[in-house]
Amino acid sequence: MNKLITSIQNPFIKQLSQLKDKSRIRKKEQTFLIEGLREIELAIKGNYDIETILFYADLFSEDQLNNLVNKDVNVIEISKEVYQKLAYRDTTEGVLAIAKSKQHHIYNLEFKTKTPLILIAEAPEKPGNIGAILRTADAANVDAVIIANPKTDLYNPNIIRSSVGCIFTNQIATGTTTEIIDFLKLKNINIYCAILQESVTYHSQDFTKPTAIVVGTEATGLSNEWRINSTQNIIIPMQGEIDSMNVSVAAGILIFEAKRQRNFN
Known part of the structure; x- marks a missing residue:
């Protein structure tokens, strides 16, 4: 009973x-x-x-x-x-x-491949955007999602709802930008930052090696620490009147270009 x-x-x-x-x-x-x-x-x-x-x-x-x-x-x-x-x-x-709850320390991450593909978002605030990023990461079967300088509790019901449960299907870590950059360098993972400055078009780069793709918010973009520590800054060419797009959309474009280069493996 x-x-x-x-x-x-x-x-x-x-x-x-x-x-x-x-x-x-x-x-x-x-x-x-x-x-x-x-x-x-x-x-x-x-x-x-x-x-x-x-x-x-x-x-x-x-x-x-x-x-x-x-x-x-x-x-x-x-x-x-x-x-x-x-x-x-x-x-x-x-x-x-x-x-x-689980602990999401960055050094708990485990990669099953020698060429991991990681999606990093710095300081996303809107649960809907975080949920959409997690759905994109699940769809692409990335090796990990890392949230830098998190502004929102991962277990916010709106994140669980907007991610349609993909918060549970992704390997997720959080940390400061400095901690994450140190981790990526220690693991010899190339850092590709979606930033306007000193950038090249995203599809000109080789994402088949160990790769971290880093996106920031529409309002503030990525912090300068990412810009100066990136392997290469990348840009999605914009052909309309505005110069930015939703962070989850940008993440999807970049991650699936990496998947295309890897023959969707």
């Missing part, structure tokens, strides 16, 4: 509501909420430790529940009112999970 919680005034539910809304609570507790069946399945596939499953029985069946959980996972049935309190989306399947 599963435990049942029906009131949004329940102390545990109030705690989960804070976990959903507040980065400092997520960091303190080292846990976060996942919403949606596909996202939870991807987290399990990504070796995330699922502590608790919460489900609304009118939307999520016992059969689905049995296929999702093992005996070590705590299961709680919740009412419609509680589900609506905790869920961001009305269209999800009536299931949420509490998972343990």
Whole structure:
């Protein structure tokens, strides 16, 4: 018999509501909420430790529940009112999970190939952009995504939602720009920075060797530290009236040029 919680005034539910809304609570507790069946399945596939499953029985069946959980996972049935309190989306399947956060230290990265392809974004702030970058990275099956000088908590529900769970499918690290540049140099990884200054067209470069492609925000671009430490600065030629594009779009163009050169391997 599963435990049942029906009131949004329940102390545990109030705690989960804070976990959903507040980065400092997520960091303190080292846990976060996942919403949606596909996202939870991807987290399990990504070796995330699922502590608790919460489900609304009118939307999520016992059969689905049995296929999702093992005996070590705590299961709680919740009412419609509680589900609506905790869920961001009305269209999800009536299931949420509490998972343990992972550590994303840069020196924990492991590469399965001698010519890794890495996507780096410096100081992205908008969860939607971060989610789109993670989707691009998953589509290209890059070896790692690194967030330099992160401005947003990786386990922000909007990042999980906009990445459609790709936060769990990518190998992700965070660090300062200085730490990341030191790491790349130590590993002999070429650094290609999307910067206007001292740049050449992106398709003129050889991305088949160990490669890090680095993008910045539309508003401020990349910091000067990247510019002076790059193997080569690169540019996507612009043929319209504006001189920049969305960071996730730029990342997609550059990463898939690298994949094309590698025959999509």
